[in-house]
Amino acid sequence: MGKVLAGRYEMLKPLAAGGMAMVHLGRALGVGGFERLVAIKLMHHHISAEPEFVTMFLDEARLAARIRHPNVVPTLDVQESPDGLFLIMEYIEGASLHQILRSAGQRPGIVPLGVVLRVMLDMLAGLHCAHELVDDEGAPLSLVHRDVSPANVLLGTDGVARITDFGVARAEARLSSTRGGQLKGKLPYMPPEQLMNDSVDRRADVYAAGALMWEVLIGRRLFQADSDGATLNLIMAGPSATPRQIDPTIPAAIDEACMRALDKRREGRYATAADFSEALEQAAHASGVTIASARVVAAFVESSGAFKKMHPKELAALKKGIVEPTPATRSGRGSASGARSGPAVEQPKSAPTAPSQVTSAGSALSTPTAPERGRRYGVGIVVAVALGVAGGILVWRNLDGSTKGVATSASEPPTQASNTTPIEPTVLPAASAESTSTASAATAQPSADAVASTSASASPVGSPVRVPAGGGRRPATTATPKVPATAYDPDRL
Template sequence: MIGHELGGRYQVIERIGGGGMALVYRAHDILLNRNVAIKVLRSQFVHDEEFIRRFRREAQSAASLSHPNVVSIYDVGQEDEIHYIVMEYVEGKNLNEIIKERAPLQVDESVRIASQICDALDHAHQNQIIHRDIKPHNIMIGRNGRVKVTDFGIARAVTSTTITQTGSVVGSVHYFSPEHAKGVSTGEKSDLYSLGIVLYQMLTGNLPFLGESPISVALKHLQEEFEEPKKLNPLIPQSVENVILRSMRKNPDERYVSAKEMLQDLETCLLPERRSESKVGFHDDYDEDKTRIIPAIKPIQRGSGIRNGGGEGMKRDVDDYPVAKGKKQWVRPALWIGVTLLLLASMFSVVLYVKAMLDVPEVAVPYVINLPLEDAKLKLDEAGLIVEDPLIKEYNPDYPEGVVFNQSKPKDTMVKKGSSIVLSVSIAKPLSKIDDFTGMTFDEATKVLMAQGVEQNRIIQDNRNSSDTPAGEIITQDPLPGSGFDPETASVTLIVSEGEESVDMPDLTGLTQDEAAAKLEEFKLVLGDVKEDASFAVEKGKVTKQWPYDKGTPVAPGTKITIYLSTGYPPEALDYTFNLPVAPSQDGKKTKIRIVFADARNNGENQEWGTRTIANTQVLPVKMVLAPNKDGVVSVYRDGEFFETYLVSYMDAKNNTVPMPQLEPTAEPTQQPATEEPTAEPALSPDNPDTGGTDGNSNVNQTGALNNGKDKGKGKSKDNNGD
């Protein structure tokens, strides 16, 4: 493929990657002169018509996406048996390479990357596109830090014929959702589950599920719980772990409703008020406490069902009371018997109460380490135990704020019910007070901060203009002086002065001194020295150049600017009039003469002298300015066609020895000013009207005349008297 030209416009340069379904090449778009990435379908799939049809349809769907975090698809095509997709070329690394190089990543960097991925998924889901293969290999990180999600729609096109191809579906099993592993229909929430795994891997450097085979990994997605990320990386805030726990729920109904909801959670999870929030809780479908089986309550029969007839026996127990005889004689004894029984019952109750007080049951101490304090109290209360007050509150770097890190009785220790348990709870890390760096240089402040434990990459320089603080000194800082900060995690921004705000130097060339001064004042600049400078190009009294700043250069307000004013031509300049004889193409016929000349002015560029229409031989004065090493040149055009060029040397002009062009007329022409309609025409020889005579040697007195014959004025030069 390398060196091949696809579609008549994509020149394949090199292979840059590939997977189980396609190979990726870097190519150059000849038509638009830009680099592109081309994904080419592997040859083993080119005869699967259903795959090709879905491949095209999904690629076209992905091409409808337009988002800064989605790799743009430019073109889809086929050439012979080559099926390809042309997409945006991202210069950078994929997320998998970055994780291998330096995982675990910083929390804020991981959340920033996950937020951009989630934003891309939200855009795709709104356009009814499900990615189905979110993994670090499909996430590109550009050199500018921009996240780009690629391969939209490709994984969705996989059929049963690709399930055994290495690197396609099986290769992504570590990022499968449980419903994906079951083989049932997957939707938007499957992408969110995969994104949760990517965030888990960025923050811990590990995958949540590993196994000896893809099948064993898929089963773990369905059956097993993953190790919580905070156990692998205690620096993860609880709010960030909650995002992972919610996105990776096995039950899709317990995940985020949409990518938009997850994005909102990612964008706020690092706010100070959320970092130490309580751990998110879920209802476990298999929790024994959720559903209990209560034994049925059966009636107790007081008589034998066989002997007494079952129901009839119960009826007799209720209804057959003896008939009282001689009721009054039994009143007093019954009263005494009742009082005695009541006293006995009271005494028995007291005995039972005392026994209960003395005979307290034992309970097992539950394990409450790693639980938030409120959850730990609830768990101990359920076991019949009491949390001793006051709590032991200490900072523990291995546990987030508000989480129990020690208990006075180990797990499963048997203690009397109602016993007190002492808990040790982690508090926020004590913060240091940041110094005041105002007036110091950035390097000086950096040395102080690094000595306190702040890494250099977390010390940020922000340059700003200031009229009050000298350039190079610190104006202010964030955090402000005296604020609490953690040197191990905090980022410090130092605002450094660049001095006063600069202005762009205006162009003063061609202005008078007063105009230049007004212009400088307009730009808050000051007119400094005024010097003189001879110039051929700028007229006397106007600025030829400025110093020390050219036009457009940034200049601090109040800077003094020196200008040079033209004194006119230098002393060695020579004003010279070159008398140019011209003749019509034919005697008596109107001919348009155009003269162009160059001299010491305008850097030797051509200048238009003008155009004249003549019908007879005339002399036209061409005024020139000459200087040493700056000779003059005169060019003549006749009726639009180039006729002749004449060199006017400075030394010849100074010595009055400039050779004059000559004509050979039949009679000596009279010099006269050039006019649109000449008043007289020179007499030409009737024998040879085109050349002005038969011998070709006629001259013009004083200045000479231009030959209008075939030699174009290149006749021999003679003296000014025509001898």
């Protein structure tokens, strides 16, 4: 049996390590043999020991727990143990948009238009519910996510898209705002007012949703340059091209809806996420585009190469604590070879590494055998994702409100890298499985089904994604992009 926290949450397998927490697959235990799979986010000691952050985190976690919506991953519990502060979230089988884009490769139309619209409508519905949250007296709580990005949008095998990590994003943003004006978040999705350290409202999330939609339509980030400073300049200048200018198959009405969300002036954007959603529905209807059903989205997720279901025998072995080390487990580390595979992953030094937590859960990285070389196998997504941030942005302003200068800095030590990093599944005797390649330690996302071994028949990187009719795939286009020619890199923040 794995380590049990607070008397009822058993850690089965470490899934990801990030600057703020270690993510585990776990199960909630109850009387009469009751159990439920959950995701456990165990904060690192250096985070749990910081009173200011703990206070803010608990405050924001209480707010996030009030959100009840099918398109928001729920926070189920917040606890503290000798190992540190941890929270319990619903376990979702599926993949994040980050993982899907990473698996699919770089080209417009890789995600069918109907699927893009369905995901956007789901995500915006969840955001609107959170934005409308009120306290016990009926007063608005003005909750803003502040970190809407592909890593925080999960696509389940049920075909439902969900937004996650409200409390974590808010708490970290509040903490950073008290420290010399530094901003935290994923730079390519921040609106200009957030970069300038102004107050933000729900329209900041609308802007981020627009940047996310642009990226999923085109297959690469809207704002991405060789440095944070250059990326910031691109954001302040505004989009240099619309999705339709790059991919003419995108209907004009859908293109216009996306670009309004990306208006540099907050008053020029949709006032609410619900308004953005309604505009997309109307644009789809006017353009004759069928919005994908949940069944079509589910088929797309399973065929994307970013997800593989966990074998029941493997889960049973995890519950019994049966783990057989692979050769890479004994050697310590390894990574798959291939054009898109990243460097081998090491856990942050501050992450829990006691043998009882890691060895029994099978967290070691594994090196693929010879037949696997040249392949990249997809992994699923766990509900706990992207706990860290891309880096600090320090903005000085004149008294008249104009930007005097902007400097970016690596404000955090290496142990506080921005995103959670998936830890690869090990081979279990009860299931014929193969290791998956690992992503960069600073950027890769945790996987909900990283506990699941991927089969040798998984799709290689860049292979076409097949979905049932109704997905709305656009024909390939040879249009020349009119935006800066920076290769898509979903790991670069």
